[in-house]
Amino acid sequence: MLTVKTNSKRILKSMPKNKKDTSSKTKIIVPVVVIALLFLGIGMGMGYFKKSLYTVMKVPAFELTDQNNKKITDKDMLGKVYLVEFFFSRCPTICPVMNRNMRAIEDEINNPDFGIISISIDPENDTPELLKEHAERIGAKSPNWHFLTGNRDYIGKLADQFNIYVGDKEDESESLNHSGMIALVDQEGNIRCRYNRENMPILYYSGLNYEDPEGIIPKLNGKYHPDREILIEDIRKLLK
DSSP, rough: HHHHHHHHHHHHHHHHHHHHHHHHHHHHHHHHHHHHHHHHHHHHHHHHHHOEEEEEEEEEEEEEEEETEEEEEEEGGGEEEEEEEETTTTSSSHHHHHHHHHHHHHHHHTTTEEEEEEESOOOOTHHHHHHHHHHHHHTTTTTEEEBBBOOHHHHHHHHHHHHHOOOTTTTTTTTTTOOEEEEEEEESSSSEEOOTSOBBBOEEEEOOOBBTSSEEEEEEETTBBHHHHHHHHHHHHOOO
């Protein structure tokens, strides 16, 4: 009996000490766990942030005539993921490059829910009939690739609404100048884009070729086209 009593006392004496130790350990462990979870959450959040696509704005409303003499509007494109570019068929510089990159994207995606809108900034020359010839010449296959023409003032204002540069019609030296930028539009009619390495939205994609794989030095016959590759990835994201 004495042995049991002695052991009981020893156990009772030791209990407060163990509670104190446990409490101290908890005080140390809890902040460490919280910090670890915080860093994990930030890491996961940044991962999602980089994978998700930024919504730039609603696509501007448009109504123009395609190569088949059919009126095409932004409403007609709802339910499809599509690209928008400004070009003209007589362009000897960046347009053929953009056309080839669009063709490569069209071939790679090969999906009935994908389309392309190519808007001519030279509508006086680019009639529906001429645009049909142009589409056949470059090998456009999809019925969802619309080469659009219409009133030049309207097209200039539309480019401004897209925030894609097109030269002033009244300036003879600038009227047929245009940007090589491409807008990516989702099924709900929102212009979307990915984030760059600094986690800033890129807004638009380049349709050009480059001398370097980073896409810094444009070159007409450059062998690199980084934005074409990321466009294919982002189109597939939206189609899913």
